[in-house]
Amino acid sequence: MPSLWSHPDYDAHETVHYAHDIGSGLSAIIAVHSTHLGPGTGGTRFWHYVDKNDALTDVLRLSRGMSYKNAMAGLPLGGGKGVILAGEARAKTPAMLSAYGQAIDALGGRYVTAEDVGITTADMVQVARQTNYVSGLPQSDASEAGGDPGPFTARGIYLGVRAAVRHKLGRSSMDGVRVAIQGVGSVGGGLARLLAADGAKLTIADIDRDKAAELAAETGAVQASLSDIMRVEADVFSPNALGAILDEVSIANLNVAVVAGGANNQLARPDDAQRLFDRGILYAPDYVINAGGVINIGLEYLGESSAEEVNARIDNIPGRLEAIWRRSEAEGVPSANVADRMARELIGR
Numbered sequence: 001m002p003s004l005w006s007h008p009d010y011d012a013h014e015t016v017h018y019a020h021d022i023g024s025g026l027s028a029i030i031a032v033h034s035t036h037l038g039p040g041t042g043g044t045r046f047w048h049y050v051d052k053n054d055a056l057t058d059v060l061r062l063s064r065g066m067s068y069k070n071a072m073a074g075l076p077l078g079g080g081k082g083v084i085l086a087g088e089a090r091a092k093t094p095a096m097l098s099a100y101g102q103a104i105d106a107l108g109g110r111y112v113t114a115e116d117v118g119i120t121t122a123d124m125v126q127v128a129r130q131t132n133y134v135s136g137l138p139q140s141d142a143s144e145a146g147g148d149p150g151p152f153t154a155r156g157i158y159l160g161v162r163a164a165v166r167h168k169l170g171r172s173s174m175d176g177v178r179v180a181i182q183g184v185g186s187v188g189g190g191l192a193r194l195l196a197a198d199g200a201k202l203t204i205a206d207i208d209r210d211k212a213a214e215l216a217a218e219t220g221a222v223q224a225s226l227s228d229i230m231r232v233e234a235d236v237f238s239p240n241a242l243g244a245i246l247d248e249v250s251i252a253n254l255n256v257a258v259v260a261g262g263a264n265n266q267l268a269r270p271d272d273a274q275r276l277f278d279r280g281i282l283y284a285p286d287y288v289i290n291a292g293g294v295i296n297i298g299l300e301y302l303g304e305s306s307a308e309e310v311n312a313r314i315d316n317i318p319g320r321l322e323a324i325w326r327r328s329e330a331e332g333v334p335s336a337n338v339a340d341r342m343a344r345e346l347i348g349r
Helices: 052-072 094-105 121-128 150-169 186-197 209-219 248-253 272-278 292-302 307-314 317-331 335-346
Strands: 015-021 026-034 044-047 078-085 178-182 201-205 236-239
Touching: 015 094, 026 052, 026 094, 044 052, 052 078, 052 292, 052 335, 078 094, 094 121, 150 186, 150 236, 150 292, 150 307, 150 317, 178 186, 186 201, 186 209, 201 209, 248 272, 272 335, 292 307, 317 335
Parallel strands: 044 078, 178 201, 178 236
Antiparallel strands: 015 026, 026 078
16 A cells, blocks of 8 residues: 555544454554544445555545534534455455454544444444444434434435525426436435435436336336436436546536535545536535434434434534535635635634
């Protein structure tokens, strides 16, 4: 792997830990970007990286994004992230998750984890047997904060999409609004169902074509291929899979007025924000619109809230986006740059 100090995504991260356990086969990286506002908090990703250098890039970018996300959500939490490097067979064992929990516990509370791509609520239960620095655990009472963050993330994105359509297109209803959704897992699928209930006209794509076909039948959506979804003529493109999908080529091919979705680190490079801005495409900064899940797990970990309070805070996401868009328009700079500047001020950077 390249030197951490010279890595282009190293942003004065406070700590970066490599964890390896021979017995279980665990290989993981945990990065804590900032604890200025509280313990570094962010989910764990279980993913097979063909190039292991990509794992370091991912954890550095994702942990920085969590610092920004938690700050902009008004949570007393810093930013951290974990990635478990899955083998090609993507085998995940209780012993591996236990070893990962021990690695987290050894950090003494500087990092608090939860679910992310490839990790389930049941996996978090296994990790929690080794450490208390875990959130996103099952709740026996539905009125409590906690559990699977996916539905909360989806709800926040739904509200953000509605706000973007209102701001850019001047439409207060989603009835007839064309939305192209990339990725229909827990978050993208939840978003699709909420939008379909509002009468939106959906085009969807997912790496799992069977799952996409089932959702299309349920919601009345049109199914597209992954290679075509970013070229679909629509009002909104909503990326809800993995990141770095907005680059010079894909932005030039977009045929939408709005980009608003839940994927983390959607911009491949910082200057891609300017490309969207120059094309007049309204962009919802990812870590602002997709904060619903971390609001849920954050309040669960802090032990101070209910599902009602979680949803009340998620209701603030459209207002945050509106403030960013107004400032972007007033200053003539991309919304992503405005959000980054606001977040860095909050974490003292």
